[in-house]
Amino acid sequence: MGREEKGAAVFEDDAFVPVAPESRHSWWKTSFVWAGSSICVPVIMIGAMLIAGLNLAEMVLATVIGSAILAALFCLQGMQGTDMGLPTAILARGAFGKEGAGIIISFILACTLVCWAGTDCQVAGESFLQILSLNGISVNREACIIVLGLIMLTVSIFGEKIITKLNMVAVPALILLCLYGIVTCASQVDVLALLTAEPVEPMPLIEGIALVIGAQAVGSTIAPDYHRFCRNRKESCMAVLVGIPPYLLFLMIAGAVMGSATGESDITLVIANLGIPLIGLAVLVLATWTTMATDAYTGGLAITSLLHLSGTKRAVATAIAGVCGILLEQGYQIPGAKQ
Numbered sequence: 392m393g394r395e396e397k398g399a400a401v402f403e404d405d406a407f408v409p410v411a412p413e414s415r416h417s418w419w420k421t422s423f424v425w426a427g428s429s430i431c432v433p434v435i436m437i438g439a440m441l442i443a444g445l446n447l448a449e450m451v452l453a454t455v456i457g458s459a460i461l462a463a464l465f466c467l468q469g470m471q472g473t474d475m476g477l478p479t480a481i482l483a484r485g486a487f488g489k490e491g492a493g494i495i496i497s498f499i500l501a502c503t504l505v506c507w508a509g510t511d512c513q514v515a516g517e518s519f520l521q522i523l524s525l526n527g528i529s530v531n532r533e534a535c536i537i538v539l540g541l542i543m544l545t546v547s548i549f550g551e552k553i554i555t556k557l558n559m560v561a562v563p564a565l566i567l568l569c570l571y572g573i574v575t576c577a578s579q580v581d582v583l584a585l586l587t588a589e590p591v592e593p594m595p596l597i598e599g600i601a602l603v604i605g606a607q608a609v610g611s612t613i614a615p616d617y618h619r620f621c622r623n624r625k626e627s628c629m630a631v632l633v634g635i636p637p638y639l640l641f642l643m644i645a646g647a648v649m650g651s652a653t654g655e656s657d658i659t660l661v662i663a664n665l666g667i668p669l670i671g672l673a674v675l676v677l678a679t680w681t682t683m684a685t686d687a688y689t690g691g692l693a694i695t696s697l698l699h700l701s702g703t704k705r706a707v708a709t710a711i712a713g714v715c716g717i718l719l720e721q722g723y724q725i726p727g728a729k730q
Contacts, residue, residue, distance in 0.1 A: 403550045406692055407702030409476030410619045418626035420555050422634030424617050425465070425610065427558030427681030429638040430565045432514050434606050438646020441602060444594030446587070447647065453596055454643045457603025458636035464611035465631040472615025473627040479615045479689075480696035497697035503609055504690035505712050508547075509720030511683035512540035518675040525669060533721050543680045544713035547687035548706050551620060554684045565678040568671055569645040576652035588651075603643070607635065613689045687713040 441450045471482055479500065483492035516536030523530060546553050614631075621627040691709025695701075700708060 403702075403705060405702040406478060406695065406705035407481055411476075412622075415620050415622045418621055418630040419633070420559075421617050421621055421627075421630035423558040423562055424551075424555055424685060425631065425634030426562045426638050427554075427678075428610055428685045429607060429635055430562055430642060430678055431511070431682040432518070432675055432679055434639065434642045435569070435646040435649075437602050437606055438643035439650025440646075441599050441643060442590070442647035442650055444590050444592050445596065445599050446590055449596055450599065450643060450647060451640070453599030454603050454640050455636075457600045457606075458639045460600075460604055461607050461611060461639075462631050462636055465607075465614050465635060466628045468611055468614035469618035469621070469627045469631060470624045472618035473621045473624055475615075476619045477615065478619060478692050479613050480692050482615055493696050493699060497693045500613065500693035501690055501697050501712065504613070504686045504693060505716040506719065507609065507716070508683050508687040508690055508713055509540075509716030509718075511679050511686060512536060512543065512717050513720050515539060515543065515676045515679035515683065518672045518679070522669055522672045522676075525672075537717055537721060539676075540683075540713070540717040543683055544687055544710065544717070546680070546684045547691065547709050547713055550688065550706070551617060554681075554688060557684060558681045561674075561677045561681045564674045566641070568674045569642065572671075573645055573648050576649045603639065606639065610685075616689050616692055617685075683713075687716065690716065 438450075441453065445453060468479075472478065475482060480492065480497050483496040486492075487496055513536060516532075516539050519539050520530075520532060520535060523535070546557050618627045618630065621630060688709055690712035691705055694712050695705050695708040698708070
C-alpha cells in the first residue's frame with residue numbers, strides 16, 4: 392500500500408502475465424496516456440476540417456457525441472484489462488481462442504498500429520525538418536525522419552512507465568501551445584463571425600461524428616494494454632473520462648479557431664507562423680512522440696502475440712514494430728515524393 396513504484400523495473404518483466412497489485416498505479420497516470428494520445432497533430436487538423444464542414448455549434452455537438460461513444464467503448468474495454476491485468480492480445484483469446492487471437496486479432500492490431508507509428512513518425516519528422524529549415528539547416532529528408540523515429544522509438548521499447556512519464560511532460564506543453572495559438576489567432580478572426588459562420592463545404596453531422604470517433608477508434612480496442620495498470624474499475628473509468636473527452640473538445644476548438652484564422656488545416660504551417668516557430672514546432676514533435684510511443688508499444692504487444700513469442704520478448708517485438716512502421720512509411724513516401 393502506497394508503495395506501488397517500489398522495485399519497478401525499467402523494462403516490463405513479462406507483458407503477458409497479470410499485472411500484480413503492487414505494480415499498479417493511480418488513474419491519473421493512465422489518463423495522461425490517453426491525453427497524450429489525443430493531443431496530437433492529426434486531431435488538431437480534424438478540428439480545422441470540421442469547422443470547414445460544420446458550424447461551430449454542430450462541431451461541438453459532433454465532438455461531444457463522438458467523445459461520449461468513444462468513452463463508453465474505452466470504459467468497457469479498459470475494465471476488462473483492469474479486472475484481468477492482461478493486454479488486448481491475451482484477453483482476445485477468451486472470444487477468439489488462442490490461435491484466433493494470436494493470428495487474426497494480433498495481425499489486425501499489428502498492421503494498424505505499425506502503420507500508425509510510421510505515420511506519427513512522419514508527422515513529427517516534418518515538424519522537425521521545419522525547425523531545421525528555420526535555422527538554415529538542410530539535411531536529407533528521409534534520413535532525418537528515420538533517425539528521429541528511431542530515437543522516439545526508444546520510449547516505446549522501455550514500456551508503459553516511461554511512456555506515462557513522457558506524456559506527463561508533453562501534455563501540459565501542448566495545452567499551453569494551443570492556448571497561445573487560440574489567443575493569437577483570435578485577434579486575427581472575428582470570434583462572433585466564427586460562432587455564426589456557415590460552413591464552406593457543408594458535411595452531414597454524422598460525418599463529423601465519424602471523424603471524431605475515427606481519431607481514437609483504434610485506442611478503444613487497445614485500452615486493456617494500459618488499463619491493466621489501473622487499480623480498479625472506478626479508476627479505470629476515471630482515466631477515460633478525464634483523459635479523452637475534455638482534450639478532444641479542447642483540441643477540436645483549437646483546430647477550428649486556428650484553421651479559421653489562417654485558412655490552413657496543416658497545424659505545422661500554422662504554428663510556424665505564430666511568432667514562436669522553434670518552440671511551437673518542438674512541442675509538436677514532442678506531442679506526436681507521445682502518440683507514436685503508444686502505437687509502437689501496442690504494436691509490439693500484438694507482434695509478440697502474432698509470432699507466439701514469450702511476453703518477455705515484448706521489448707524486442709516493439710523495436711521490430713517501430714522500425715517496420717518507420718521504414719514502411721518512408722518506402723511509401725519516397726517513390727512519389729515531390730520536390
